[in-house]
Amino acid sequence: MESKKREIKYDYLRTLAVLAVIMVHAIPGETANEKQWLFSAALTPLLLTSVGIFFMLSGLFLLQSYKQDIKEFYWKRFLGILIPFIVYSGIYYWYYNVNLSLTPRPLHEHAGLFIREFITESIPSAPHLWFMYVIIALYVCTPFLARMFHAMTDRELKSFFIMILLVQGINTYLPALGLEVSPVMEYLIFKGWLIYFVLGYIIIRLYGKKTYLPFGVLGAAGFFITLFQKIVTPGFTPGIHDMAYPMIAMSISILLLFEYYGDIKILVFRKLVSIISRYSFSIYLIHYLILNQVVKGIIERTGFRHYYIPRILIETALTFLISLAVAVILDETVVKLLKRGAEALKSKGKLKKEN
Numbered sequence: 294m295e296s297k298k299r300e301i302k303y304d305y306l307r308t309l310a311v312l313a314v315i316m317v318h319a320i321p322g323e324t325a326n327e328k329q330w331l332f333s334a335a336l337t338p339l340l341l342t343s344v345g346i347f348f349m350l351s352g353l354f355l356l357q358s359y360k361q362d363i364k365e366f367y368w369k370r371f372l373g374i375l376i377p378f379i380v381y382s383g384i385y386y387w388y389y390n391v392n393l394s395l396t397p398r399p400l401h402e403h404a405g406l407f408i409r410e411f412i413t414e415s416i417p418s419a420p421h422l423w424f425m426y427v428i429i430a431l432y433v434c435t436p437f438l439a440r441m442f443h444a445m446t447d448r449e450l451k452s453f454f455i456m457i458l459l460v461q462g463i464n465t466y467l468p469a470l471g472l473e474v475s476p477v478m479e480y481l482i483f484k485g486w487l488i489y490f491v492l493g494y495i496i497i498r499l500y501g502k503k504t505y506l507p508f509g510v511l512g513a514a515g516f517f518i519t520l521f522q523k524i525v526t527p528g529f530t531p532g533i534h535d536m537a538y539p540m541i542a543m544s545i546s547i548l549l550l551f552e553y554y555g556d557i558k559i560l561v562f563r564k565l566v567s568i569i570s571r572y573s574f575s576i577y578l579i580h581y582l583i584l585n586q587v588v589k590g591i592i593e594r595t596g597f598r599h600y601y602i603p604r605i606l607i608e609t610a611l612t613f614l615i616s617l618a619v620a621v622i623l624d625e626t627v628v629k630l631l632k633r634g635a636e637a638l639k640s641k642g643k644l645k646k647e648n
Contacts, residue, residue, distance in 0.1 A: 301555070304569070332601070342540065358435070359442075381575065382578075512547065
């Protein structure tokens with residue numbers, strides 16, 4: 294969720310990705326008929342590419358930071374990622390464990406409980422925050438991965454690309470076919486969500502100047518294969534939405550679509566998406582609470598609750614707008630104040646060392 298001189302094509306992509314995340318959470322878990330099921334089955338994989346895209350955008354920018362001082366890199370991540378994460382996690386904690394709780398606790402107990410829940414990934418009613426723990430773990434590795442990738446030739450990088458795809462395919466599909474691959478696969482490093490993180494850098498470096506058509510076809514094929522699996526082989530869908538090859542293909546296709554054609558020149562759109570992109574991280578963090586505790590309650594009191602697709606669209610739009618407003622307010626007040634305080638403490642510590 295970094296920016297690379299605020300290139301507008303990536304701002305468009307971030308904006309669509311955060312809308313997609315909201316929409317996928319707005320889709321009801323249950324469907325009333327086949328038409329609703331088909332709509333959900335077709336739309337969900339497209340929307341879930343947003344998760345891979347967020348990882349890919351982060352990797353694209355950060356893995357080029359091989360010249361940056363490692364301490365400075367970690368400090369910037371602390372300011373830009375960890376502080377907002379703590380603030381927004383605190384909001385979820387307050388809402389569920391303080392505001393809705395019937396058991397009063399003293400402040401020190403709340404502080405201890407929040408720290409414990411934050412560390413153990415158990416902040417209440419915030420399942421989407423899993424993403425943050427993965428991205429933080431990836432950021433810890435980034436300065437070293439960046440130096441490794443920079444030292445690779447394009448040919449070596451292609452070999453690495455093939456290797457991680459092969460490893461991920463084995464890890465995803467063979468267990469589903471009854472072929473146990475543990476414990477060897479457990480100890481391989483380059484698998485899981487890391488594949489999306491490094492793919493952002495790899496794809497743009499190797500294929501950012503190529504023609505788009507093959508990747509467009511690849512993405513379309515990934516979509517239809519996923520839909521085919523859901524309809525024809527519903528009992529065999531290993532990794533269908535996460536690390537499956539069709540999902541990787543769709544994510545790569547969308548990333549390259551914006552790489553080639555995303556530099557839209559309309560001034561109003563450019564200004565709008567640049568603002569949204571700047572707050573996309575915080576929108577992601579707060580949207581789940583807004584959707585489930587505010588927007589769904591509003592829609593339940595209207596006639597839209599009876600209409601499947603209009604309800605999804607309205608819940609998505611309303612959640613997005615409220616989340617954007619909350620993100621702007623909190624980021625420009627609480628988060629900014631904490632960042633300034635951290636910077637002041639850092640400067641004070643430097644002065645003490647110098648003296």
